[in-house]
Amino acid sequence: MTNPLDVVAIGNALVDVLAHSDDDFLAGCGIEKGTMALINAEQAEELYAQMGPGVECSGGSAANTVAGIASLGGKAGFIGKVAGDQLGKIFKHDITALGVEFTSEPTHDTNPTGRCLVFVTPDAQRTMQTFLGSAGEVGPDDVDAELIQRAQVTYFEGYLWDAPPAKQAYVKAAEIAHEAGKKTSLTLSDKFCVDRHRADFLELVHGHIDILFANEMEICALYEVATFDEAVEAIRGNCDVAVLTRSEKGAVIVTPDDTISVEAHPVEKVEDTTGAGDLFAAGFLYGYTHGKTLAEAGKIASICAAEIISHVGARPEVNLAELVAKSL
């Protein structure tokens, strides 16, 4: 196939609005810290009015991941929906400026480009309130079969399950990928997202997904177990590779017959954990699609995650290929 791609992702095309906040503010708004919740246009307007001054930065979980893969020198594509407004132009500019193929047409209705209000607390945790906007309109018609067939891995964010047409887009894309003999990969995204879609996710993980990404809370939520060790044994053998991240404790890569520990890469000061999981997935998938061992892919992943948490925002501020070359 001409023009092969390493990874193509389907996800929510969002612009992040990041602001510093504190625990009292979140409690006052009834928002649970560290999670992602969906809000409607009106709620987004109200919450934004109460939010401190912000910084805008392209986001979206899977979009952050392909941005990271491109910054690592990989070839990536993205499928997602923006509107024809200023935020949509910003999203499209930022992802294509990195060399990611992004050909999804903008929507033409009045639904604006989606945004994620991100509250960064003094402990560097991020709490997200997402107004999906046009992002929620991605559907099976947007799945570009040729793009999927060109990619070694098709990657999905669990957040897609929050919008029924997006879930149909997943089903179509996964079929195309598997028919072409390619791999599929999923991130569980968020523990509440897992709670909302547990049955679907269990079915997927136990048969349709080759590479799974989840953090400790998410994998424990999936199997409704109390400890990480129980979750590791529950997932083992159910998919080829499960990449389980544990913040400062690093990550564990679980295969049917192996368990590989990955140390967290040191960070001088953690500023904002937004995008940590997305960039871990970026580094891992880059390594995976470039002939690295799982341990090596994990090491690249932890370097990428360390970069993203050292500053505000979920897109890399440096060239990740150069950073990895220096840090390995």
Add this chain to the structure above:
Amino acid sequence: MTNPLDVVAIGNALVDVLAHSDDDFLAGCGIEKGTMALINAEQAEELYAQMGPGVECSGGSAANTVAGIASLGGKAGFIGKVAGDQLGKIFKHDITALGVEFTSEPTHDTNPTGRCLVFVTPDAQRTMQTFLGSAGEVGPDDVDAELIQRAQVTYFEGYLWDAPPAKQAYVKAAEIAHEAGKKTSLTLSDKFCVDRHRADFLELVHGHIDILFANEMEICALYEVATFDEAVEAIRGNCDVAVLTRSEKGAVIVTPDDTISVEAHPVEKVEDTTGAGDLFAAGFLYGYTHGKTLAEAGKIASICAAEIISHVGARPEVNLAELVAKSL
């Protein structure tokens, strides 16, 4: 007067689009590093297409200054023009979230909110290409006399001289301020801006402006002299207070019969100098309007400038009042 203000500013309401870049890119585009140039909508579109992935953040020189004053706990107002689009809403949100009074009505024509494309080079210098958009439409009708009369200082950015109606807004506001027995203040903004408007600026500085802000290049350009020392003697006695900044060499405050040196506040790593002058002015004007000596005001100014250059973007990332209390 009820509801007194410390400072009201008239300036360009802009959203900054910041991206990392290098010297070769700037040279290839024929852009002179470290300066600000005006571009039209079409040029902005073309340049943005070539620009790397960006971060959006409210900006505008004088707007950054009042944002800084508000973050210091001061009372500030802003007069400037945004459009009724997403970037305009972001600008308005960010400045009002800090407590700045911003009552200027958005424009209703098709001219979008202005933006400044900021290229941050590895030496942390910033080079700006500004599409004024609706910002250039601020005019005398936008000057809220009551707001000006309430403020101890009315502050103008030199960039206003690039748009004739904005210059008329200045004339009107300065008259109102002086009639009310208040002070006026100007920043020269940029050496090319000085070159474009030297005669106007000389007339202003020599008779109509009480507090002048300029960096070394700008004040040398104003008097067309080669050395900083010559510029200091040229400005002395022409305005009450001239605050002349010199990057890592600190600043010099020149009055008719005194010269006060201000040391630069130490910075661990200079990330991006965007907004350094704006925040220096913020700190100085806050001190000036709060009964501090000129030396004390200069010290507060250098702390604020140090904060802004330690991260990407021209709006403070921390509460400046707390930072100054800790650092003094």
